[in-house]
Amino acid sequence: MNFETTIETGNISTLHVEGKILGNATDAFRKEMELQLQTGRDKLVVDLTSVPLIDSSALGAIVTTLKCCQQSGGKLVLLNPQKAVQEVLEVTQLATVIEIYDTEEAARAAFM
Amino acid sequence: MAETILVVDDDLDILELLKMNLEPEGYNVRTASDGESAVQSACTDPPDLILLDVMMPHKNGFQVIEELKDIEETKNVPVILVTARGQTEDKVRGLDTGADDYITKPFDLREVTARVEAVLGRTRPIKYINPLMRAMGEGFSEKGLEQLAGHLQAAAAIQKKLLPEQAPNIDGFNIATLLQSSTSVSGDFYDFIPLSETQIGIVLGDVKGSGIPAALLMVMIRTALRLLCHEEEAPALILKRINDLVVRDTEADLFATMIYGILDTTSSTFTYSNGGHCYPFHWTQNRDITVLKTGGMLIGAFEEATFTTGTCHLAPGDILAFYTDGITETGTGDSTTSEGSQSTSTSVKSDDEHEDAILTDMFYGGNRLAACLSKNASLSAAALCEAVVEDLARFSGSTQTHDDRALIVIKRDI
Numbered sequence: 001m002n003f004e005t006t007i008e009t010g011n012i013s014t015l016h017v018e019g020k021i022l023g024n025a026t027d028a029f030r031k032e033m034e035l036q037l038q039t040g041r042d043k044l045v046v047d048l049t050s051v052p053l054i055d056s057s058a059l060g061a062i063v064t065t066l067k068c069c070q071q072s073g074g075k076l077v078l079l080n081p082q083k084a085v086q087e088v089l090e091v092t093q094l095a096t097v098i099e100i101y102d103t104e105e106a107a108r109a110a111f112m
Numbered sequence: 113m114a115e116t117i118l119v120v121d122d123d124l125d126i127l128e129l130l131k132m133n134l135e136p137e138g139y140n141v142r143t144a145s146d147g148e149s150a151v152q153s154a155c156t157d158p159p160d161l162i163l164l165d166v167m168m169p170h171k172n173g174f175q176v177i178e179e180l181k182d183i184e185e186t187k188n189v190p191v192i193l194v195t196a197r198g199q200t201e202d203k204v205r206g207l208d209t210g211a212d213d214y215i216t217k218p219f220d221l222r223e224v225t226a227r228v229e230a231v232l233g234r235t236r237p238i239k240y241i242n243p244l245m246r247a248m249g250e251g252f253s254e255k256g257l258e259q260l261a262g263h264l265q266a267a268a269a270i271q272k273k274l275l276p277e278q279a280p281n282i283d284g285f286n287i288a289t290l291l292q293s294s295t296s297v298s299g300d301f302y303d304f305i306p307l308s309e310t311q312i313g314i315v316l317g318d319v320k321g322s323g324i325p326a327a328l329l330m331v332m333i334r335t336a337l338r339l340l341c342h343e344e345e346a347p348a349l350i351l352k353r354i355n356d357l358v359v360r361d362t363e364a365d366l367f368a369t370m371i372y373g374i375l376d377t378t379s380s381t382f383t384y385s386n387g388g389h390c391y392p393f394h395w396t397q398n399r400d401i402t403v404l405k406t407g408g409m410l411i412g413a414f415e416e417a418t419f420t421t422g423t424c425h426l427a428p429g430d431i432l433a434f435y436t437d438g439i440t441e442t443g444t445g446d447s448t449t450s451e452g453s454q455s456t457s458t459s460v461k462s463d464d465e466h467e468d469a470i471l472t473d474m475f476y477g478g479n480r481l482a483a484c485l486s487k488n489a490s491l492s493a494a495a496l497c498e499a500v501v502e503d504l505a506r507f508s509g510s511t512q513t514h515d516d517r518a519l520i521v522i523k524r525d526i
Contacts (some may be wrong), residue, residue: 060367
């Protein structure tokens with residue numbers, strides 16, 4: 001797994017992840033999101049376009065970050081989850097509490 | 113993560129030989145050719161084990177050990193001494209100085225690997241607790257460590273006791289369970305709770321997260337469920353109340369998924385709700401598998417979660433199967449947890465089907481489980497569990513498991 005974070009206008013952070021978020025890789029993913037929060041960036045887009053699979057601890061990291069964002073008035077949205085990830089979001093019904101968008105424009109518009 | 117071994121010898125051929133021998137075993141190997149650079153290397157980035165030659169110019173092996181034992185970062189790093197044959201005095205002195213084991217030259221490479229693995233096996237549990245010990249300061253002694261290990265064992269024992277030893281005998285139904293734990297304390301759990309002469313509560317769950325916090329959450333959920341199932345009737349309401357309880361009392365990244373339902377033997381129905389857990393399978397006599405999707409959100413993360421109750425009627429010969437994701441996420445060669453840092457170079461978007469095929473090949477998945485159940489539907493519940501275990505072993509090429517696996521099979525008698 002690799003990722004890069006871009007800060008865009010409106011102080012929105014977009015985390016582009018590439019590869020499976022599993023096992024040890026989850027820690028780096030979690031820490032990156034924590035870092036954004038610690039620097040006051042609570043508007044997060046997690047781009048899952050190139051993520052074929054995530055495990056339950058990655059899911060836990062997303063849930064924790066989402067709740068932290070909400071507490072400070074921000075929000076976390078997901079961008080373009082692929083089939084296997086989409087299935088996990090549906091089974092756990094996280095899809096009902098996390099906003100999911102197909103395009104970057106739509107995801108960014110969610111913060112306007 | 114691969115463990116790192118620091119190999120120290122002034123003979124470069126031996127260094128190379130040991131490196132070539134240990135690396136294929138999955139260890140990272142660093143080398144140092146004298147005592148001074150060995151101490152430096154160990155201090156800069158403490159390895160998991162040091163393989164240390166005694167006879168070296170300038171600073172010999174004993175001196176290296178003595179120095180390392182005086183340094184906070186390295187004092188607990190295990191050391192295997194390499195001594196010349198017959199130097200009994202060296203061995204005694206080495207063990208006195210604090211070496212964990214010794215090997216005599218000339219050595220058999222297989223012996224080296226075996227001793228390395230044995231010493232690492234002994235010291236591995238301690239290594240993980242070391243940072244904790246440091247954080248807790250001097251007060252956290254070896255005695256404290258023993259206590260902690262004792263508590264862990266006690267926790268595992270309590271947890272095992274909480275799990276029913278065998279599935280209940282119920283008139284008209286045949287029930288079997290399977291639980292394989294990857295660690296001493298497990299995240300997967302199940303329980304059977306007699307509610308009346310004709311009703312039994314059944315739960316299967318998976319606590320996410322690991323270690324003691326996850327085990328505590330499991331115990332909390334199980335206890336809450338045992339109390340609540342006599343107060344409330346609707347499974348959805350019970351899950352809702354457990355969710356409220358867990359949200360209030362735990363950290364956000366600790367959560368669980370679970371299915372709770374009531375099997376009624378007079379009406380042959382299973383009335384259930386699902387808190388974000390893998391959808392159960394219902395195999396019917398006309399050879400269909402229905403996926404039961406009624407339920408709600410995973411347990412313990414959100415206050416506003418809602419849950420729905422569903423009912424499923426079991427005809428004679430019908431099978432219900434509940435499982436945890438440790439089964440469906442079993443990988444080929446069980447590589448599910450070892451790959452994390454690779455990135456895919458293929459374009460996922462333009463090649464969806466290809467990616468699907470890769471995932472299907474990589475993981476056991478729900479479809480294989482459903483197929484295995486269908487194929488063996490004529491067997492007893494216990495034999496069905498066995499069939500799944502065998503199918504998993506065939507698929508992964510291993511009987512070992514990296515994740516907890518649990519399975520409950522309920523079959524109505526014909």
